[in-house]
Amino acid sequence: MQAIFETLFDIVYLVSVITLGVLMIRGSQGRRQYFLYGMMAVVLGCGDAFHLVPRAIALCTTGLENYTAALGVGKLITSITMTLFYVLLYYVWRLRYQVNDKKELTMIVWILALLRIVLCLMPQNAWMSAEAPLSWGIYRNIPFTILGVLIVVLFYRSAKAEQDKPFRFLWLAVVISFACYIPVVLFADTVPPVGMLMIPKTCAYVWGVLIGYKAMGR
Numbered sequence: 001m002q003a004i005f006e007t008l009f010d011i012v013y014l015v016s017v018i019t020l021g022v023l024m025i026r027g028s029q030g031r032r033q034y035f036l037y038g039m040m041a042v043v044l045g046c047g048d049a050f051h052l053v054p055r056a057i058a059l060c061t062t063g064l065e066n067y068t069a070a071l072g073v074g075k076l077i078t079s080i081t082m083t084l085f086y087v088l089l090y091y092v093w094r095l096r097y098q099v100n101d102k103k104e105l106t107m108i109v110w111i112l113a114l115l116r117i118v119l120c121l122m123p124q125n126a127w128m129s130a131e132a133p134l135s136w137g138i139y140r141n142i143p144f145t146i147l148g149v150l151i152v153v154l155f156y157r158s159a160k161a162e163q164d165k166p167f168r169f170l171w172l173a174v175v176i177s178f179a180c181y182i183p184v185v186l187f188a189d190t191v192p193p194v195g196m197l198m199i200p201k202t203c204a205y206v207w208g209v210l211i212g213y214k215a216m217g218r
Contacts, residue, residue: 003059010052013202018045020213027216033095037212040088044205047081050074065130072127079120079140086147087113090154092212096167097158112147116140137185148178166215173208177201 021041028035051074058067090109093099119125119140126132156171158164180201188195 007056007059009199009202010056013206014045014049014052016206017041017048017209020209021045024213024216031216033092034212034216036088036092036095037209037216040085040092041209041212043081043088044085044209047078047085050077050081068130069128072129072132076120076125076127079144080117083113083116083120083144083147086144086151089151093151093154093158096164097162109147109150112143112150115143116147119143134186134189141182141185145178145182148174167211170208170211173204173211176204177208180204 018041021038021044024034024038024041026038028038051071054067054070054074055064058064058071064071087109090106094102094106119136122136122140124133125136125140152171152174155167155174159167159170180197183194184197184201
């Protein structure tokens, strides 16, 4: 029963974010911030599909232990696309609040993103092994977490300063996603129920996409 619930939940999630992303791209009408927001949603959904589709197949067939390699490759791809998601979100921030300078900040974002991607590509991650080391899970998520904190601070300060009601809670969606994601990285292997935090994490991402979609229609 749990396998069916998880599979249906993942299908609804993937279809929702990709559909919203496509709608935003098509409806952006030259507004670059919403085009990027739509691209961001499509990258999110397509990237997660590389992990969630094999997971759904595994849950509905012979079990996760028989899809270790496919799930590992999917996690690697998802890790990279999630990084790109936040880079795109940074550029949404620049466009929405008309930030034309802060080149040092842009450099920091790219350094963190590239460092995260390089760490993800290191063979020590053992993505296709059932015994992937926790230490490398921590290493690759350090720059990712710093990038997330940076995005939270930028959107919180700018939305408050500009009294930007449509985006006033975007920072909170990012906070919730990381608050649910970090315990999974640290404890899911030893305390499996912690993995259920991926559900509110996923909901937080859908909320974040919906914030942009609703703002486009105003």
